[in-house]
Structures are given as C-alpha cells and as structure tokens.
Amino acid sequence: MSTPGVDRPIRVLLADDQHLVRTGFRVILEVEEDIEVVGEAADGERAVSMTRAVRPDVVLMDVQMPGVDGLEATRRITGTDDPDGPAVLILTTFDRDDYLFAALRAGASGFLLKNGTPEALVEAIRVLARGDGLLAPEITRRVIATFARPGAAADPRTGEAALDELTPRERDVLARLARGASNAEIAADLHLGEATVKTHVSRVLAKLGLRDRVQAVVFAYEHGVVRPGG
Structure with missing residues (x-):
C-alpha cells in the first residue's frame, strides 16, 4: 500500500463555504510537491459526497457552513469502518471551546485556527497524513484545563x-x-x-x-x- 507524502502526494479536499478561503488554501498547498488538492466543497453535504468520490487522505473542514455543518460532516466522514478513511483537520476562525470539543468528539484528528501560518497548515496536513493527530499547543492546554475542572470528566x-x-x-x-x-x-x-x-x-x-x-x-x-x- 502506498504511503501519502512518500510514495505519492498527499491528497487533500478543501471544505469551506467561502470561495476566497478555499482559493487561498489551494494557493498555499499547490506549491508543495508532496501535496495535491483533489477537490473543493462549499458545504458539509458536498464534502461528504466528494470524500467518498475522490478518497482524499486529509479533509480540511470549516465548522460553520450552510446546510450540513462541518461537525456533522466530520461525523459522517469518520463514522465509517473504512480503515483507509481520511483524517479531518478542522480549520475555523471561531476560537470556542464548544467547537473544539464537538470537533474532537466528532472524530476530527486535528484542530487549527485560521489565523495560523501557512507553514503550520502544511505541517499539520503532513502530520495527519502520517496517521498522527494534531492540536495546536494552546488548544492542548485548553483540553487539559477543561478536564481539570471538577465534574468535567x-x-x-x-x-x-x-x-x-x-x-x-x-x-x-x-x-x-x-x-x-x-x-x-x-x-x-x-x-x-x-x-x-x-x-x-x-x-x-x-x-x-x-x-x-x-x-x-x-x-x-x-x-x-x-x-x-x-
């Protein structure tokens, strides 16, 4: 079985309802030799159907989208028994704990804010393609802080x-x-x-x-x- 990023490019699907955002992500990613953008989706329903059709290695998923949102789309994508299913990287401008924990429980493998650097985004995709999960350091601290509260666990x-x-x-x-x-x-x-x-x-x-x-x-x-x- 080929390894993404080693034997072939990492296949990435972009899911965001803003065309300019998707274009920006595509511009950042397509200059990387080991990454290939294989599709775009403007809503969660389309993201799910395209994931089944093009079988990406990583899905970049926005949270707030019309119709089926990114959290529900993530649940549908990760809720299958497919061992070769994609990893989902949540990207959002909304720095909110409810989104963070809902995304993780929905099956997301990583969570980054859109105000991060292009280098951080590229590295996150490579990490997820290797089969590892990723949280930004400030988000990891919030995970621990949440479970430190009495009655939180x-x-x-x-x-x-x-x-x-x-x-x-x-x-x-x-x-x-x-x-x-x-x-x-x-x-x-x-x-x-x-x-x-x-x-x-x-x-x-x-x-x-x-x-x-x-x-x-x-x-x-x-x-x-x-x-x-x-």
Missing part, C-alpha cells in the same frame, strides 16, 4: 470495559500519550525501542476504537486514566 466506568482490554504496558503508553509524549520520549521513559512503542500505540488505538493520538488524549482524560498535573 466523563464517568470512568463508561470506558472500563475498553480499558480492561489493555495490558499494563499499553495502559502505561496511553497515560504518556495523554501527557503529550512522543514515541521517542515514551521509548526513553519505558526503556523500550521506538518500534515497540509504535506497536503498543497501534494496539491501544485499536482496542479502544480510536483513530489517532488526539482521540487517545481525550479518552484518557475523560475516563480517568490520567489527571491534569498527575
């Missing part, structure tokens, strides 16, 4: 059955993922090889039914695997 029992499937080592890996550690940092901390850590991460995601590291962070805080500052 979900009842840990709701994830108990899934967590019981993890080995002690896999649970250690999940806890370190939730604190933002890279594979190299986890390997050093647990005295393991990076390849072994990568295997553990893959197994954790599979057993918990998660798409990527971003969802693992949210799951771990929601279900009490780690506590902010713990």
Whole structure:
C-alpha cells in the first residue's frame, strides 16, 4: 500500500463555504510537491459526497457552513469502518471551546485556527497524513484545563470495559500519550525501542476504537486514566 507524502502526494479536499478561503488554501498547498488538492466543497453535504468520490487522505473542514455543518460532516466522514478513511483537520476562525470539543468528539484528528501560518497548515496536513493527530499547543492546554475542572470528566466506568482490554504496558503508553509524549520520549521513559512503542500505540488505538493520538488524549482524560498535573 502506498504511503501519502512518500510514495505519492498527499491528497487533500478543501471544505469551506467561502470561495476566497478555499482559493487561498489551494494557493498555499499547490506549491508543495508532496501535496495535491483533489477537490473543493462549499458545504458539509458536498464534502461528504466528494470524500467518498475522490478518497482524499486529509479533509480540511470549516465548522460553520450552510446546510450540513462541518461537525456533522466530520461525523459522517469518520463514522465509517473504512480503515483507509481520511483524517479531518478542522480549520475555523471561531476560537470556542464548544467547537473544539464537538470537533474532537466528532472524530476530527486535528484542530487549527485560521489565523495560523501557512507553514503550520502544511505541517499539520503532513502530520495527519502520517496517521498522527494534531492540536495546536494552546488548544492542548485548553483540553487539559477543561478536564481539570471538577465534574468535567466523563464517568470512568463508561470506558472500563475498553480499558480492561489493555495490558499494563499499553495502559502505561496511553497515560504518556495523554501527557503529550512522543514515541521517542515514551521509548526513553519505558526503556523500550521506538518500534515497540509504535506497536503498543497501534494496539491501544485499536482496542479502544480510536483513530489517532488526539482521540487517545481525550479518552484518557475523560475516563480517568490520567489527571491534569498527575
């Protein structure tokens, strides 16, 4: 199976109701040799149908669009059993916690604000195409702050059955993922090889039914695997 960005360009679909915004994204991305824009959609319904038709690796998704919004479109795109389905990167001008957490729970693999740099956008696409999740640093801090508030986390029992499937080592890996550690940092901390850590991460995601590291962070805080500052 070919690897996007290595064996072939990363295929990107743009979903935004503003034509000028889509044009701006296209101009930024098309100068990159390892990225190819394969389509544009002006609403969520079209984004879902085009995703099925052109099978992008990454969908850049706006939140507020007419008809089906970006959050519902994300749920439809990520709610399939397709292991090769695209990653969704939410891009919005609205710096609001309700959008952030709704996007993550809808299955988005990353969340960036539109006031970021072109370089940050390009790097985010490459990160998601590799199968990793991405949150801007300020957003990661807000995720942790939200779950630090009394009563903010979900009842840990709701994830108990899934967590019981993890080995002690896999649970250690999940806890370190939730604190933002890279594979190299986890390997050093647990005295393991990076390849072994990568295997553990893959197994954790599979057993918990998660798409990527971003969802693992949210799951771990929601279900009490780690506590902010713990």
